[in-house]
Amino acid sequence: MIQLFIIAKNNFKKNMDYQNIILEKEDRIITITINRPKALNALNQGVLNELEHFFQNESDISQIDGVIITGAGERAFVAGADIKEFSGLTKEIATERGSKVHDIYFSIENFQRPVIAAVNGFALGGGCELAMACHMRVAGDKARFGQPEVNLGIIPGYGGTQRLVQLIGKAKALELMMTTEMIDAETALRLGLANHVVPHGEEVEKAKELIKTIGTKSPLAVSEVIKCVNSYFDKNANGYTQEITSFSKLSITEDFKEGAAAFVEKRKANWKSE
Numbered sequence: 713m714i715q716l717f718i719i720a721k722n723n724f725k726k727n728m729d730y731q732n733i734i735l736e737k738e739d740r741i742i743t744i745t746i747n748r749p750k751a752l753n754a755l756n757q758g759v760l761n762e763l764e765h766f767f768q769n770e771s772d773i774s775q776i777d778g779v780i781i782t783g784a785g786e787r788a789f790v791a792g793a794d795i796k797e798f799s800g801l802t803k804e805i806a807t808e809r810g811s812k813v814h815d816i817y818f819s820i821e822n823f824q825r826p827v828i829a830a831v832n833g834f835a836l837g838g839g840c841e842l843a844m845a846c847h848m849r850v851a852g853d854k855a856r857f858g859q860p861e862v863n864l865g866i867i868p869g870y871g872g873t874q875r876l877v878q879l880i881g882k883a884k885a886l887e888l889m890m891t892t893e894m895i896d897a898e899t900a901l902r903l904g905l906a907n908h909v910v911p912h913g914e915e916v917e918k919a920k921e922l923i924k925t926i927g928t929k930s931p932l933a934v935s936e937v938i939k940c941v942n943s944y945f946d947k948n949a950n951g952y953t954q955e956i957t958s959f960s961k962l963s964i965t966e967d968f969k970e971g972a973a974a975f976v977e978k979r980k981a982n983w984k985s986e
């Protein structure tokens with residue numbers, strides 16, 4: 713059955729029949745729901761291919777203010793990579809799959825509009841790593857985060873060894889990855905893994921609220937903020953140099969003139985992304 717639902721406004725195009733994720737567009741916000749609730753939304757190759765397709769082909773970003781990723785059902789955001797697909801894994805397949813998922817998660821992290829994980833339940837293993845690849849995380853009060861891979865004899869292989877350290881620091885990251893302790897939403901908030909905690913069921917609404925606020929700001933400036941902040945963690949980049957590049961690029965835009973004029977004239981800015 714094709715599970716593609718698009719509440720389309722503007723020019724959002726259907727360009728793939730998604731089987732494992734549901735896309736909805738409303739108020740310039742796309743919500744992606746990973747739709748395998750019986751397997752607690754585990755990331756099989758189908759889900760990964762569809763996320764890859766969306767994030768690497770969604771070029772018409774002028775039509776959107778942001779993207780939300782969440783999980784179907786009441787229990788899980790994503791409970792990890794699909795463990796049932798591990799049998800028959802060779803070194804070559806593991807290398808190929810790991811690299812592919814790194815690329816997908818980088819395309820989320822480098823997406824030019826805010827991407828927010830609405831964590832509505834278990835976010836484990838590759839699911840916690842997916843949430844961490846997003847720019848922010850809104851956790852429901854039933855959310856549980858963890859990196860249980862060493863229980864299976866592997867490590868977090870979808871970027872978790874790097875992004876968990878970036879978000880919560882080395883000592884706590886090592887502890888969570890080595891003990892496999894599952895933490896609740898309030899602990900995730902305290903550690904800096906979650907941006908907000910809301911009652912279960914209100915995760916997507918809160919994420920929408922954040923995106924709507926960001927949507928009132930200059931889209932060009934927002935995407936340069938993403939680029940500069942990501943440069944901090946890119947060993948091949950110099951974040952300070954990127955900041956100067958982005959700042960000077962923005963300084964000659966129409967939107968900069970408009971933003972300054974709107975301030976002086978005490979009115980809302982009318983952004984044109986020019």
Ligand code: CO8
Binds near residue numbers: 793794834837867
């Ligand atoms: N993969 C496949 N199926 C899963 C997964 C998963 N990760 N998690 C849950 N399921 C399935 C269960 O098999 C079960 O299906 P069925 O009813 O057909 O048996 C269904 O979801 C419900 O799960 P449970 O019955 O286990 O529900 P419980 O409430 O008892 O437990 C838990 C919930 C605690 C979330 C439990 O399901 C669990 O521990 N799941 C596994 C969590 C995990 O270990 N995740 C990490 C996976 S490894 C990973 O993500 C590594 C990424 C890098 C890989 C690099 C490869 C190249």
